[in-house]
Amino acid sequence: MPEELLLQCEAMMKALGEAVARDSKVTFAQFALAFTCGFLINTILRNTVLGRKSILRRIIPGQNSQSEDWEDSDDDEDDEDDNDNEDECFDSYMNNSKSEPYKMVLAINNKLKMEKGKVAAQCAHGAIAAYKIALTRNPSALKRWEKSGQTKITVKVDDEYVLADILRKAKEAHLISHIIQDAGRTQIQVGSKTVCVIGPGPSKLIDKITGEFKLY
DSSP, rough: HHHHHEEEEHHHHHHHHHHHHSSOOHHHHHHHHHHHHHHHHHHHHHHHHIIIIIIIHHSSSOOOOOOOOEOOTHHHHHHHHHHTTHHHHHHHHHOOOOSOOOOEEEEGGGGGGGOOHEEEEEEOOHHHHHHHHHEEEEEHHHHHHTTOOOOEEEEEEESSSHHHHHHHOOOOOOOOOOEHHHHHHHHOOOOOOEEEEEEEEEHHHHHHTTTOOOOO
16 A cells, blocks of 8 residues: 555656646645645655655665756765764764754755756755665654654755855764755756755754855
């Protein structure tokens, strides 16, 4: 049953992606479709063992695969090296902040002047990438984020250099972080750095890095 539901969600998300690629505008019906798909996928991931494992592999692109609007950042290899001690450092911080809420922040490259539909797609890619990283490298942070209501905040930054600086600071703080690079099939050039995602992680720790930026 979960697999059948997931396949239906995949079909609806594909239809939405094609609509956005055609006119770069998101209608109310398309927004409702995306919200419904997200809710169903989230339900599967949170409530079934199958969703946590085999289904996750189906909906999240592999490291060498590409979707229509995005491709993984070249920082993946660096992530593997930098995260050898991440769990230990992060768990140490969490032990001292058990009651602190957790959140995820998505920093958007405002210089690219992306349409709203494009921004929504890139943020979705960022959130899924961060979820994938947290699921394998720091499930305890993921659980705390889920208990905190899965808070997601979007902020805008001036350019890709600011994204790179955010990523550097996040890694230094041993936070889950990732940069999304576009495949260049719609609106912007291939390889453009669109979004940097930080978290799930402690809100106060993330605010030290992104608190200065305005909401998107």
